[in-house]
Amino acid sequence: MIPAFFRNLFRDLVRQPLRTFLTLSGVTWGTFAVILLLAFGTGIGKQQMKQFRGMGQGIILVFPGQTTMTYNGLPKGRRIQVTPDELELVKKRVPGIRTLSPEFISSRNIRYGREQLLNTVRGVDVPFERIRNTIPAQGRFINETDVRQHRRNCFLGATIAKSLFKGMKPVGQQVMIEGVPFTVIGVMIEKDQNSNYNGMRDTHCAFIPWTTYMTLYGEKYVQNFIVQPGDPALSKQTIAALRNYFGGRLGFNPLDKDALFVWDFSDFERQFNLFFTAFNIFLGVIGSFTLLVGGVGVASIMLVVVEERIREIGIKLAVGAKRRAIMWQFFAEANCIILIGGAIGFLLAALLLTLLPAEQLEEYIGIPRLNPLVGIVTVLILLAIGTLSGLTPARRAAATDPIVALRK
Template identity: 40%
Template sequence: MWRTLVREFLSDLNKQKLRSFLTLTAIAWGTLSVVLLLAFGRGLGTSMMRGMLGAGNQVMIVYGGQTSMTYEGLDIGRQVRFTEEDLKLVERSVQGIQYASPQYGRYGAQLKRNDFTTNTYMEGVDPDFEIMRTMYPAAGGRFINERDVDEMRRVLFLGDEIAVRIFGEEDPVGQQVMLDNTPFTVIGVMKPKMQTSMNNGPDADRAIIPYTTFRNMYGNRTLRSMLIRPGDPSLQESIKTDLVNLMASKYKFDPSDEQAMPMWDFIEQEEMSRKVSTGLEIFLFVVGFFTLMIAGVGVANIMFVVVKERTREIGVKMAVGARKVHIVTQFIFESLFISFLGGLIGIGISTGIVYGVRALNLQGGASDFLGHPEISHIAVAVTIGVLGAIGLLAGIFPAIKASRVDPVESLRYE
């Protein structure tokens, strides 16, 4: 039976080449639209997430602020400034913290090598900073370690862009640089990374030294901020609550006073970014779905035309004993075959385009966001399901109409 259905379908395709070509093209185009929209949409969402994590991987940056509410008779406007001892107290008292680092900062730090001079934002941090800020060293170098901190070594870790400005094509590792007229040895250069959120400029243009060295050089006693990362992102809210209560108790401010201790919460931002990315994928799928539905209407119209053209043939089959279920099966099969064949063509072309774009390995500017499309297997599976539904719906009504043909009347049909 199935062999007969396939043979009749291929025969009909051969008789109506132009009509069949246009129908298959419509289905293929609709499928292509869905797959490409979702692939580039997912690639965009992934790139946005990667760019955000480039500025902070599930971390919370805690700043000292200024009170905006009275508390226990104390006036508003009091400065809240944290120290290294505060961070140690937080690590001892607040459960669930996996990584933590003090952050000292200095704008306009001067870096000089031979006759070249440049200025940048420089930070004094702990080794945990590497993981929290995803500042991983390129091959041949390293980030600062505990021994650098304990011995207050004059070692320097550079962002990839500022390293190129200073050293050009030379390998910076092991070279000396004057940092504010003090000699430092470069121990590593950051791997290039995407970064969409900025904290005093991009990490690619930053200089990093041990926080103890920073304190010893500049005499700072208060931190610019504290950097904290939970061991489990689900502990975010409890850690924030315990942290605020601990510092509020020590520095005498209202725990609800957000201006006294501002926070930049990357975990919260990551969740928002995921929701935006999911919403974008849903929107793009809906757009592509309606494109497919329009193609499905075309298939239904073609099937109605086929029924009309083959009325006499249908009547002959029924006259010689064909049952209604055979007629219905024939037209539904043809409709499904057109849908899946067009869909297969569309998926094949879109897959080729996606992997072709990825093979170009585009970098920089908009290419960082649109040059890395990702095919979603779930989206392909859903698209195939939609194609099946379209083929079924586009074929079932013409099939029912065909099954109701009166054999006697159809034999008179010209």
């Protein structure tokens, strides 16, 4: 029965090549569209997320600002200023903080031999590496000893290292920052980053211990500080606790949003994820409709086939086929067409994705990939469409009156 079924199916498909081609191409195109849309959709989402995480993962950026509310008799418009010492206390006194780092930022002259650049210098603490993903490709990041001893060590972004050293090994060399010699202790990996604050992106920055920064440039107050909460899902509570704490210490209303301006990345990330999930569902739905049109094509062709083979159906019923057998035959045939078309579409899409010069596009749209999820979703859509388009013709075929059919 099974080999006979495939023999018949093959015969049907070959007997009318043009019709087969048109029917299959509808399904093939639909599958192709679904896979490409989903692959590009997830690719873009992943790439955006990756660039987004270039800033760090689930972090809270806090910028001390100006009060806009009076508080306990204090006027509005006061500057709020935070010292690194204050941050040491915050770590201990505010719940829900895993770690934090102060940050000082300014533009400085950086020179190596004859190469001179004006780039951003960031004075930071040791946890900055984990919080902001400034991972070394060579050497290391700033450590505790650097901070304690106010060492003149610096960690360079990949681009700045390339511009200064032109392929030479930077680690162990001396660069001049505002005429003061610093030893290069490490170079950051190249990373994508699609958002930033104050100064250039990390790849253009030089990082030095915050203690060194304070001594050299005479700064007392941090530009901002970065908090990594213990649980990013609880970032809102952590922020409220921070505002409460600083409100009490520095004298401002904890509800005064501008006294401490906060940029909550984990909240951003949640919205971001939500957006891309919705985006992918939208793409999937569009693709499914394309596929649905292909399915309608298969259904109408199958109805014609049933009409054409009415005598065959009559003969089969006369020699003892049950209605179920007839129904199954046409249902399976419709599904086979859908699956063959789907397989071709799948292969074409896979081929295109392999041949696509993805590296050149990666920065913008990421690398579209055929991940298992895309595969599973496509197969499910194909099965649903196969069922929908096979059912009507199969029912029609099974309802044939053998006497009428044999008379034709």
